Amino acid sequence: MKKLLYGRRYDHVPWPQRVYLRPGERRVRRVQRAWRHWRRPVVPLADFQAAVPLDEIEEFVDCPLCGETRQQPLYRPRDRHGKWDYQVVRCPGCGFLYRNPNIRPERLGDLYATGYSRFLTGRYADHRHRRYRVTMDAVAPIFESGQGRRLLDFGCGAGLFLELAERRGFECFGVDLSPDSVAQARDRLAGSTVFHGSPADVPEIAAGGFDLVTMWSVLAHLPRPVEDLSMLRGLLRDDGVLVILTVNAGSLHLAGMGSRWQGFTRNHLMFYSRDTLPRLLRLAGFGAVGFAPFYGDETAAGESALPPAQLARLRRRVAATDGGHMLVAVGFATGAAADRWGTRLPDLRQLG
Ligand SMILES: [Zn+2]
Numbered sequence: 001m002k003k004l005l006y007g008r009r010y011d012h013v014p015w016p017q018r019v020y021l022r023p024g025e026r027r028v029r030r031v032q033r034a035w036r037h038w039r040r041p042v043v044p045l046a047d048f049q050a051a052v053p054l055d056e057i058e059e060f061v062d063c064p065l066c067g068e069t070r071q072q073p074l075y076r077p078r079d080r081h082g083k084w085d086y087q088v089v090r091c092p093g094c095g096f097l098y099r100n101p102n103i104r105p106e107r108l109g110d111l112y113a114t115g116y117s118r119f120l121t122g123r124y125a126d127h128r129h130r131r132y133r134v135t136m137d138a139v140a141p142i143f144e145s146g147q148g149r150r151l152l153d154f155g156c157g158a159g160l161f162l163e164l165a166e167r168r169g170f171e172c173f174g175v176d177l178s179p180d181s182v183a184q185a186r187d188r189l190a191g192s193t194v195f196h197g198s199p200a201d202v203p204e205i206a207a208g209g210f211d212l213v214t215m216w217s218v219l220a221h222l223p224r225p226v227e228d229l230s231m232l233r234g235l236l237r238d239d240g241v242l243v244i245l246t247v248n249a250g251s252l253h254l255a256g257m258g259s260r261w262q263g264f265t266r267n268h269l270m271f272y273s274r275d276t277l278p279r280l281l282r283l284a285g286f287g288a289v290g291f292a293p294f295y296g297d298e299t300a301a302g303e304s305a306l307p308p309a310q311l312a313r314l315r316r317r318v319a320a321t322d323g324g325h326m327l328v329a330v331g332f333a334t335g336a337a338a339d340r341w342g343t344r345l346p347d348l349r350q351l352g
Pocket residue numbers: 063064065066067068091092093094095096
């Protein structure tokens with residue numbers, strides 16, 4: 001069918017970008033999403049619990065953002081080799097997408113106990129560095145100079161981002177749940193202080209006074225996001241900011257790919273969009289939120305192979321529709337912090 005519609009004209013376009021370039025596709029995906037939301041039944045939590053099996057590290061949850069108990073089961077992501085699968089539901093109250101059953105917070109460490117850090121080197125490291133650089137540019141001027149500023153990387157992994165932050169002059173701290181990753185980060189980093197566990201367990205971090213907290217592909221892994229973000233808000237100064245990169249549940253890829261969407265990875269628990277993330281930040285005590293478009297790392301780094309006309313079209317359409325495949329978001333501790341750091345963001349909102 002696609003061959004018939006488009007021929008080979010879009011074969012050279014990386015597939016997450018095709019949805020923005022192929023004629024008519026954005027409209028089709030929006031209709032597809034609306035149809036799915038309209039057609040799938042909404043069920044009481046008790047009925048849902050009766051129908052879905054529960055693993056020992058899992059628990060059933062209400063909507064973490066609004067407390068709604070009814071569930072609309074929408075997706076069933078699964079591993080190609082049959083090693084895992086889970087249910088993703090949509091909250092009929094606020095539209096939030098989350099995994100249900102979810103992981104019990106005290107068992108979260110089970111997911112990261114061993115082997116999680118071995119992917120974080122080599123070519124993967126180069127790609128991650130590029131992603132950090134383009135995201136830092138997208139939210140400028142937040143990362144321009146680290147002189148005299150304290151930064152906490154929440155979920156720092158093997159320290160790949162802290163390596164860049166050190167070079168920009170930040171006073172750097174990191175925490176992670178994986179002991180392997182923390183050991184690697186300590187080997188890698190000269191000037192950062194990295195701990196295993198939660199910020200609350202570390203007096204140097206629990207004392208607060210941070211200018212910047214970063215969460216690189218971490219937010220989707222948190223089973224208690226309101227508690228965690230409230231804790232992080234408490235660590236920030238009044239003009240402090242929280243920079244978040246996570247998969248974008250509002251993206252048209254999800255509408256098109258359904259359960260096979262790339263954002264449904266094994267350890268992801270919650271899926272945010274420009275519609276649902278502001279609610280989380282407001283609950284956690286933030287004063288404002290801003291978003292930047294995500295064009296893809298190659299495109300943002302000027303390394304895309306697309307012809308200039310297609311590139312321009314891609315940028316225009318990403319900015320005008322859902323913001324792209326990933327969600328680039330900034331939570332500002334106060335409205336004044338947004339006035340100081342967020343004025344260049346194209347989508348900036350006060351959280352009343
Ligand atoms: Zn809700």
